[in-house]
Amino acid sequence: MVPIRTPGGESSIAGHSLPAVGALLDRRLIFVTGKGGVGKTTVAAALALAAHRAGRRTLVCEVAAQERLAAAFGMAAEGFREVEVEPGLNAFSVNPEDAIREWLRYQLRSRTLAGLLGGSRIFQYLATAAPGLAEMVTIGKVWELAQLERKTPGSTPYDLVIVDAPATGHGIALLGAPRTFGEIARVGPINRQAEIVDAFVRDPASTAVVAVALAEEMPVTETLELERRVAAELDVRLEHVFANALLANRLSGTEAATLDAALAGGPSDGARAALAASLEAHQTARAQRSQLGRLKRGLGAPVTTLPHLLTHDVGRDGLERLAAKLERDL
Amino acid sequence: MSGGPLAAVLEGREVVVCAGSGGVGKTTTAAAIAAALAAEGRRTIVLTIDPARRLAESLGLPDVGNEAIRVPSERLAAAGLAGDGELWAMTLDAKLTFDELIASNAPDAATRDAVLANPIYRQLSGALAGSQEYMAMEKLYELHAEGGYDALVLDTPPARNALDFLDAPGRLSRFIDSRSLQVFRSSGRAGLGFFGRGAGAVMAVLERATGVDLLRDLAEFFNAFGGMADGFRDRARAVEALLASEVTTFLLVTSPRAAAIADAAYFHGKLDEAGMPFGAMIVNRVREPVAAARGEALAAELEGLLGAPLARKVLRDVDDRDSLAARDAANVERMRAELGGAPLLAVPELPGDVHDVGGLGAVAAELFDRS
Numbered sequence: 001m002v003p004i005r006t007p008g009g010e011s012s013i014a015g016h017s018l019p020a021v022g023a024l025l026d027r028r029l030i031f032v033t034g035k036g037g038v039g040k041t042t043v044a045a046a047l048a049l050a051a052h053r054a055g056r057r058t059l060v061c062e063v064a065a066q067e068r069l070a071a072a073f074g075m076a077a078e079g080f081r082e083v084e085v086e087p088g089l090n091a092f093s094v095n096p097e098d099a100i101r102e103w104l105r106y107q108l109r110s111r112t113l114a115g116l117l118g119g120s121r122i123f124q125y126l127a128t129a130a131p132g133l134a135e136m137v138t139i140g141k142v143w144e145l146a147q148l149e150r151k152t153p154g155s156t157p158y159d160l161v162i163v164d165a166p167a168t169g170h171g172i173a174l175l176g177a178p179r180t181f182g183e184i185a186r187v188g189p190i191n192r193q194a195e196i197v198d199a200f201v202r203d204p205a206s207t208a209v210v211a212v213a214l215a216e217e218m219p220v221t222e223t224l225e226l227e228r229r230v231a232a233e234l235d236v237r238l239e240h241v242f243a244n245a246l247l248a249n250r251l252s253g254t255e256a257a258t259l260d261a262a263l264a265g266g267p268s269d270g271a272r273a274a275l276a277a278s279l280e281a282h283q284t285a286r287a288q289r290s291q292l293g294r295l296k297r298g299l300g301a302p303v304t305t306l307p308h309l310l311t312h313d314v315g316r317d318g319l320e321r322l323a324a325k326l327e328r329d330l
Numbered sequence: 331m332s333g334g335p336l337a338a339v340l341e342g343r344e345v346v347v348c349a350g351s352g353g354v355g356k357t358t359t360a361a362a363i364a365a366a367l368a369a370e371g372r373r374t375i376v377l378t379i380d381p382a383r384r385l386a387e388s389l390g391l392p393d394v395g396n397e398a399i400r401v402p403s404e405r406l407a408a409a410g411l412a413g414d415g416e417l418w419a420m421t422l423d424a425k426l427t428f429d430e431l432i433a434s435n436a437p438d439a440a441t442r443d444a445v446l447a448n449p450i451y452r453q454l455s456g457a458l459a460g461s462q463e464y465m466a467m468e469k470l471y472e473l474h475a476e477g478g479y480d481a482l483v484l485d486t487p488p489a490r491n492a493l494d495f496l497d498a499p500g501r502l503s504r505f506i507d508s509r510s511l512q513v514f515r516s517s518g519r520a521g522l523g524f525f526g527r528g529a530g531a532v533m534a535v536l537e538r539a540t541g542v543d544l545l546r547d548l549a550e551f552f553n554a555f556g557g558m559a560d561g562f563r564d565r566a567r568a569v570e571a572l573l574a575s576e577v578t579t580f581l582l583v584t585s586p587r588a589a590a591i592a593d594a595a596y597f598h599g600k601l602d603e604a605g606m607p608f609g610a611m612i613v614n615r616v617r618e619p620v621a622a623a624r625g626e627a628l629a630a631e632l633e634g635l636l637g638a639p640l641a642r643k644v645l646r647d648v649d650d651r652d653s654l655a656a657r658d659a660a661n662v663e664r665m666r667a668e669l670g671g672a673p674l675l676a677v678p679e680l681p682g683d684v685h686d687v688g689g690l691g692a693v694a695a696e697l698f699d700r701s
Contacts, residue, residue: 036352037585068589108538117535167352169462169487184450217685219353248650250643259644262635270622271631277620278647280681310653313588 024240024330025051027208029146029201030162033171034212035222039244042314043212043306044164045072046322052089053327056159059145061092063138063174069093069164074316082145082155090158092145096134099141106151107189135177136194143197146206168226175201175209175234208239213295215243215288224298238301243292245308249285256282304329335673336697339609340367343579345474345572346483346609349493350583351593355614357385358684359583360485361419362693365406369413369694372480377469379422379462379487386421388686395423396430396469401687409691418479420469427465435558445558450551462487463495471569493600496573499566503559579609584665586616586658586676595668610673612697613662617679619655620648 024030025047032044041062048060059082062069070077070093073085080098082090104114117123144151146161165171178198185191201207209230213223227238251259256279263275296303306325309318340346340363348360357378364376375398378391385391389401401417411417429446436442445451463486470484486495572578580601584594594611601608622628632641666674677696684693 037354037587037590041589108535113535113538250647255640255643258636258640265635267635268628268631270628271635273620273622274628274632274644274648277622277651278644281647281651283681310650311657 024208029207031165031209033165035219036167038212038214038219040212041068041164043242044162046319048162049319049323050326051160057088058160059090059158060162062164063094094138094141096138099137103137135174136181139174139177140197143200202236209236210240212242212244215291220291220295241301241303243303243305246305247285247308251282333698345578347580348583349486354583354585354590356583357485360483362690364483365411365417365690366694366698367481368415368417369411371414373416374481375418375479376483377420377422378485385685389419391419391421395421396426405687409687411691422466422469424462424465427469435561437557444554448551464498467495467499467569493597496604499569503563503566574605579607581609583612586613586661591661591665613676615679616658616676617655619652
């Protein structure tokens with residue numbers, strides 16, 4: 001495997017200091033969002049592995065019903081169940097249908113009544129059609145998973161729950177669902193639950209919202225906007241940003257000039273292609289560094305970088321490498 | 331400008347829907363295709379939600395939503411996209427579209443105001459996920475029905491599931507469907523007959539689960555919506571019929587990353603299931619291998635040119651690039667096998683980010699000229 005050099009001394013750039021050791025992993029819930037396609041699932045899984053290594057009983061949870069997380073750890077997903085990856089590290093996939101059924105059972109304290117309501121046409125109309133209901137019961141289930149006193153019979157509590165959340169806009173909608181429902185319901189049981197969940201997910205002592213970004217123009221812009229949006233729309237601070245998939249820059253400026261000169265000297269076609277590829281990698285890495293600088297200057301939140309793994313699938317080895325980097329940096 | 335399999339797919343189509351998971355270049359692809367159609371001579375509009383700022387600035391898109399603006403033809407010409415047609419662009423505003431829809435469906439001003447002021451409607455139209463998808467389809471339908479454009483290109487909203495929008499109109503019309511709202515509108519529960527004899531008991535249980543005040547708010551909401559339910563249902567059916575018709579084609583956009591390819595394959599199956607007309611798969615940002623025969627000769631030449639340490643660095647860069655290219659090629663082949671004979675276009679990684687009209691020209695050239 002190609003060794004990857006990660007730039008050192010970044011924590012001091014732009015005057016940001018990284019949080020005290022383990023501060024992020026001391027929360028009860030970490031909500032991982034960011035632009036689509038930036039590697040949220042990978043970073044959520046690597047964070048879970050880092051937390052597990054640091055001795056936390058950890059659950060990593062996805063909400064898009066894609067069942068990618070268990071696969072990331074080389075496990076088969078088992079529907080609406082907590083799957084043990086290894087002792088102290090579990091994976092879970094929330095789907096709204098099961099979450100609604102569970103919520104009804106809890107709400108009515110009766111399997112029979114829940115069955116009656118869940119099976120009725122009125123309820124099915126409402127449940128499948130009501131915009132936002134899926135988000136509400138999903139975040140409700142995430143909240144339940146993060147409680148030290150679990151509602152699910154026979155379940156074990158976790159020190160930390162990490163959510164592989166949907167991309168930016170939908171991620172914010174998911175976090176905002178309890179407040180929205182609290183406002184709609186005003187009083188009554190839904191209002192009470194919504195307020196409890198809302199208080200938990202917006203309390204920085206219990207919940208951290210973090211983002212994954214790529215060091216490219218559009219993802220950086222979107223991440224800067226995300227920080228403003230979570231502050232404005234949810235009154236929540238973005239706690240941390242993970243700049244993912246940074247490529248190695250092997251060449252210094254002088255070395256790049258040497259390559260340029262060699263290109264101009266009329267090498268063979270093969271050498272020309274190799275030199276051009278190396279210079280292109282140099283340019284890409286430099287562009288990434290410049291976008292990383294823009295990200296750090298624009299953000300209030302601290303930034304941790306993660307290397308590009310250059311592999312076909314991230315795999316367990318890749319997750320271990322990323323987790324080791326996170327353990328060092330967090 | 332236009333040639334190749336994509337031009338054949340788009341021939342005679344009036345509605346082009348670009349769908350795919352987030353971060354795969356959907357907006358760029360949609361804008362490039364719209365620009366190419368305009369260059370071909372068609373009066374084209376691209377509908378987008380939340381475009382990247384630099385792309386929006388480059389196209390001259392205003393911040394205000396739901397306003398069609400024309401992209402200046404000299405900007406297009408400068409990007410190699412000159413032609414007889416017109417390129418228009420619109421940033422969709424879901425809340426505004428919803429309000430307009432209420433205004434046009436309400437039987438009178440009092441009903442309109444009652445709905446617009448209802449707290450449940452306000453949450454539904456603004457804060458909650460799902461309304462964006464619905465309103466994108468709504469606007470698409472409206473613009474198509476008005477007939478002001480030869481071609482409409484929709485950049486679908488970045489949904490958790492890229493095909494949520496297919497179901498969105500039906501979902502919303504079911505929500506306000508007259509049959510389900512009868513339950514809430516009937517004060518004496520006389521309207522429950524439709525649901526059968528258990529309905530009274532169901533309402534009692536629902537009340538226990540949600541609280542009586544929420545039910546009362548819902549009843550008010552449905553009362554205000556009552557007269558409009560049929561209109562919404564008809565509209566949802568019309569939108570679905572337009573999407574399934576032969577004037578429409580769906581393009582799926584993906585990156586060559588394994589997760590994105592898996593998503594795209596899943597979406598392709600779903601489109602098929604839903605009976606929607608699939609046009610082509612577009613794989614963006616595919617990296618190409620280095621055109622150099624590896625071996626002693628290359629190593630020796632580089633070492634002679636650069637010295638041993640620097641030559642080793644160059645060879646490692648070449649290795650990295652080749653492993654990325656091999657990864658991309660394997661994923662593209664997987665997708666090709668998945669599609670059977672259906673068109674697949676691989677767009678190579680372009681130098682630098684694509685976020686202006688010039689970049690769109692380069693993407694359009696890749697989509698229509700090569701392949």
